[in-house]
Every structure is written in structure tokens, then in C-alpha cells.
Amino acid sequence: MPWEKRWFQFAVLLLLGLVWGSSFILMKIGLKSFTNIQVATLRMGFASMFLLPWALRYIRTLKRPDVLPLIIAGFVGNFIPAFLFTTAQTRIDSSLAGMLNSLTPVFTLLLSVLVFRIKSRLSQFIGIGMGLLGALGLIVSGEDVALSNLNAYAFFVVAATICYAVNINVVKAYLTHLSGIRITALSFFFFGPLAAVIFFSTDIQAATLNAHWQLHLGAMILLGLVGTASAMLLMNTLIKYSSPVFASSVTYVIPIFAIMWGLLDGEQVTAYHLLFMGVVLFGVYLINRGK
Secondary structure, eight states: OOSHHHHHHHHHHHHHHHHHHHHHHHHHTTTTSSOOHHHHHHHHHHHHHHHHHHHHGGGGOOHHHHHHHHHHHHIIIIHHHHHHHHHTTTTHHHHHHHHGGHHHHHHHHHHHHHHHHOOHHHHHHHHHHHHHHHHHHHHHHHHHOOOGOOOHHHHHHHHHHHHHHHHHHHHHHOOTOOOOHHHHHHHHHHHHHHHHHHHTTOOOOHHTTTTTTTHHHHHHHHHHHIIIIIHHHHHHHHHHHOOOOHGGGGGTHHHHHHHHHHTTTHHHHHHHHHHHHHHHHHHHHHHHHHH
């Protein structure tokens, strides 16, 4: 596959935007029967099971210097954010969660500069400021813009974007000598058993009392296999062939698909949400322009 070609990288970016933009509504469907803890563990568990054959194949060739970066990629890049997002979506709309997720490139660049000492330009710092301002606007936006509208659960999404930023920088700095499938399979291998233990320690019977729980479980299977395992395979490969900031800019298009699904599900998206989403996206544009 022509991963070195810029047009192909953009095509992968659009595909990831569609997949991850749809993930928010799949999480919302799962929450109709399952608790936020169950949704997170089902998502991670099904993804880990799907990748298990590759993990068992590559575990024999695993080298000691790669273990810690892979554990960070697994837990910080996937496992912890799964719980943060499902917790957030018990109190905020999926479209808002999708828009806040566009803050990921902001934190990706911040970590690149502060931790990995990558040189930056003034336009990038202006973009960071605009991105943070736009994210704050999204959090406090409702029928009117006032601090009284602040929903603290939105900060769980912000915490998840920081986790994603850490993961992207770690993969780029320490794991690009591995293929995308190796990174994804091995990083998921480390937390797969923990996801199963947590899930089976919850009240599973309560979830099955819902008349449509099988449909909601199907949404979780789709989320695990396509929205997590397959998407992370593409993402880890994209990081290998592009810059961390470019890879994280997948969140440019995620809000578009998140809004689309949110509207179809009857959610309210206000003009203020759209305004501040534009501020976030323009800020991220300035960040990429100055790289």
C-alpha cells in the first residue's frame, strides 16, 4: 500500500474520521443496556480478542526495550481513554464529545515541544491558544454561553485527548521500527485479560434485562473490531509514515461525522457549538501550518 504518498495518507485520515466519528454513537447505543464500565471493557475486550492471533504470533519476537512503550500505547492510548469516554457520555452528547476530541492535536504538539524538544513556530502557539479557547467554549456552550452551563463530565474527554497525545508521541519516538499490526496487537495484548476480569466482575445480568440488549451488544462488537482494533491498526501505521501532528489531525473530520450521527439521533447542536468547533479547527489548522 502506498503509505508514503500524501494523497493516501489523507485518504486514511478521512476513513479514520468516519470510523471514529461513528464510534461516539455506537458507545451511546451500548450505554442503553450496559454501564459505562461494561461498554469500555467490552470495547477493549473484543478488540483484544480480534488481535489475539497476531499478538501470539509476535510475542515471541518482542524485545525488552519495546515493552514499556507498548504498555504505554496500550493503556494510555486505548484502555484508559475508553473508560474516560464512556463515563463522559453518561452526561454529555456524543456530538459534543466528538467536537472536544478535536483538541488532540493541540496536546500532541504541546508534548512534542515540551517533552521531545521539537522546534515550534509562533503560529503553532497561537493555534494552541485558539484550540484551548474553542474547547472551553464547547464545554460551557448550551442555549446560552455562560459559565453556569459548565458540564464537568466534558473534562473526561479532554483527559482522553491528553492520553491520545501521549500515545502518538510515544509511538512515533519509540515504536516506528515495528509494523502497525505489531504495535496494535502487542499493545492490546497487555490489557486484554484485565478488561475481561473487570467486565465479569460487573452485574452482567442487569444488562440482559433490556429487551434489545443483543442489538446493543452487537454495537459493542462492531465498536471493538472496527472502531478500535482496525482503526488503531491504521492509526499506528499512519503515525509511522507521517508526523505526530498530522496523524492527530484526524480529529479535524471526526466532529463532522459525530455531529451527523448526533443529529440523526435527535441530539441538539447549537450555533454556539458550531462556532466554537470552528475556533478549535482553525486553531489546529494553524498548528499544522506551522510545523
